[in-house]
Amino acid sequence: MIFSALHTVAQENTWWKETVFYQIYMPSYADSQGDGYGDFNGITGKLDYLKELGITGIWLTPFLRSPKVDNGYDVADYYAVDPTYGTLDDFKNFLHEAHKRDIKVIMDMVVNHTSTECEWFKEAQKSKDNPYRDYYIWQDKPNNWESFFGGTAWQLDETTNQYYYHKFDVTMADLNWSNPKVVAEVEKVLRFWLSLGVDGFRFDVINFLTTNGILQDNPIKNGSQEHLYDINQPGVKAALKQLKAVVNSYPNRFTVGEIGSDKVEVLKQYQSPEMMDVVFNFNFGSIAEFSAQKIFSELHSMEQQMESYPTLFFGSHDMPRMMNRLANGNPDKAMALAALMLTARGVPFVYYGEEIGMHNILANSYDEIVDIQGKTHYKLAIAEEKTENEALTIANSHNRDKSRSPMQWNGSASAGFTTGRPWISVNKGYSSNNVALQEQDKNSMLARYKALIALRNSQPVLQYGSYKNLDFKDDRITFTRSYNGRDITVIINFGNDYKVTLPAKSKILSGSINLKPNSFILYTTGE
Ligand SMILES: [Ca+2]
Ligand SMILES: [Ca+2]
Incomplete structure (x- = not known):
């Protein structure tokens, strides 16, 4: 009896290996009642759209009660939905409707710090x-x-x-993770949300947990601080294991960790079924400018060094949009990157709006900056006697508003996001680029995304297959994935025109053998 019970609990939980996640930035997705902020009823109304797109998991950015100095990454009450986004019942309804459509939901959990407005x-x-x-x-x-x-x-x-x-804003005080009462308090929070049925968590800045009592100065090297005592402290792993034990006590749950580090050898230390199922690697995901070689070498290094699945993403709320940063405004290039994200080995995270090729927004003056990080850098620059223009340039380079503009649903006022005044500027290009327009065009990015995601969802090779090879030549990324005797080969061409020679008995799943620059082909061999 005991053994069979244990066996059931220990059964490998693998749904996340099959899942295409979609990140929703809460205030910017869909506003149901005209106050200019996205909300749960708005998102619930878009679940059929997401189902149609092929999405099988949603990551929601923070929605717990918060003064939102840092857009909810400053929690004031871990048991309440922020009234901006609706009520707890609205959330429960959203979760129920998502589950009805076989869409899992993970929530952002921010436990490095709380808002200074938290009762604690x-x-x-x-x-x-x-x-x-x-x-x-x-x-x-x-x-x-x-x-x-x-x-x-x-x-x-x-x-x-x-x-x-406060590692972050002055209104965000770091929790003391060397205090067992803090650990117990957070465990209680996790149980509350797991009991409601959330499928897991994205843990925010998880290696910043302050677990070490030694608060000595960080050493200075070449003019900048080495984060010897404030990040990756002894005790972080033990804390993560305690949190994951709570998560694992509920069936079929999943965790993804945000690790503040650019080293795969640091990231991988936190990745295990006992800590984080997967972690974000920002060297891959937030690469500052396009380089096929760099993208390949990060993919290769994750494959070499990480024991479990890497995450595959090119956008999030903390970085400029992939369309501007990597694709130079070229939809074909954005699609080629999407093909990599959706066919390589790993867990893909599509950032909302990527599927229609949304572009950055940019602040033209201090008043247009909403992001606390952008504002802080502006004020610091002014304090250093920079001119307003210089300060704006500096602020914009740190300003995370760029990728947070409202989802472009249609050509009506405010892109159909709200009937009121949106909390942040709508991208001015919305009238020529929106979901409604792309739904009418069978060659649109949206249509191509749907086809790619449908392929991924229907091919276990793309979910479970290991690499037979993973190569880079002449700006072409090539790999063959293999599972249960079936192979799928993917060639993504960022170089010049290239003609593919298909092996005997192969069948094209997507694309053609005449690869133009920024195009791709998927073909299968075997049964
Ligand atoms: Ca609203
Ligand atoms: Ca901390």
């Missing part, structure tokens, strides 16, 4: 002997640790005359 912090602030005091990190004197958003990471709290630590 408000209590902690009251006195040095408050029971919540040690939920956070306090010092009589700041050390040299820097905020990720710029400037010092310490803020004086005048009530108790001590400084609290």
Whole structure:
């Protein structure tokens, strides 16, 4: 009895290897009641669109109650839906409707820090002997640790005359993960949402958990700080194992970790069924400008070094859109990149709007900047006596608004995103680029995305196949994936015209043998 029960629990949970995820940036997807912000009822209304697109998993950016200084990555109440996005019942309805369509839902879980408006912090602030005091990190004197958003990471709290630590904004106080009460508190939060039926979590900046009591200065090397004591601290892995044990106590759940590091050898340390099922590698996903060689070498390095699946993505809410950053506005190039993301070995994450080739927006003045990171860099530049124009340029290079403009549904006012005033600028190109237009065009990006995703969803080789080869030559990325005696070969051509010689008995699944620049072919051999 005991053994069979254990066997059931230990059965490998693999749905995520079959899943095409779609990241929804909560405030920007669909507004149901005209306040200018996306909400759950809006998203629920788009589930048929996502089902049609072939999406089988949704990652929602934070939707818990928050002052939204950092768009919800600053949680004030871990048990409440932010009223901007609706009610808990709206969320439950959304989840039910998604599950009805066989779409899994994972939520962003931000536990490195809370908003300073969280009750835990408000209590902690009251006195040095408050029971919540040690939920956070306090010092009589700041050390040299820097905020990720710029400037010092310490803020004086005048009530108790001590400084609290904030790796990010001053309104986002870091939780003290060396306190077992914090761990227990977060476990309770996870259970609450898992019990409601969420299929897993995307854990935010998970290697920033402050688990080490030693708060000494970071060493300075060549003028910049080495993050020896504030990131990847001893204890992070143990904390992740505790969190994952809670997740694994519910059947068929999944975790993906955001790891703040550009080293695959650091990333892979956090990837295991006992910690994070998969992790994001930003060297691959947020590569600053197009290079077929660089994309290939990151893919190759993940394949060589990581034991489990890598994640495959070229866009998120923290980086400029793939269409501008990598594809230079060329839809064919964006499609070739999409083909890589949807046919290589790994878990693909499509960022909302990529499927219609959405472009960046850019702020023309300080007033147009919404993102806290953009604003902070502007103010720091002004403080350093830069001109307003210089400060704007600096701010725009850090400004994450670029990829956060409302989803372009149709040609009506505000792209059909809202009947009211959108919280952030709509991309001006929406009247010529939107879902409604692309749905009428069988050669549109949307149609091509649907076809690619349908292929991935129907071919176990593309979900489970290992690589027989993974090669790069003349700006062509080529691989053959193999599973249960069936092979699928993918050639993605970022170079010049190239004619493919098909092996005997092969069948083309997509594309043609005459590969133009920025095109691809998929063909199968075997049964
Ligand atoms: Ca709304
Ligand atoms: Ca921390």
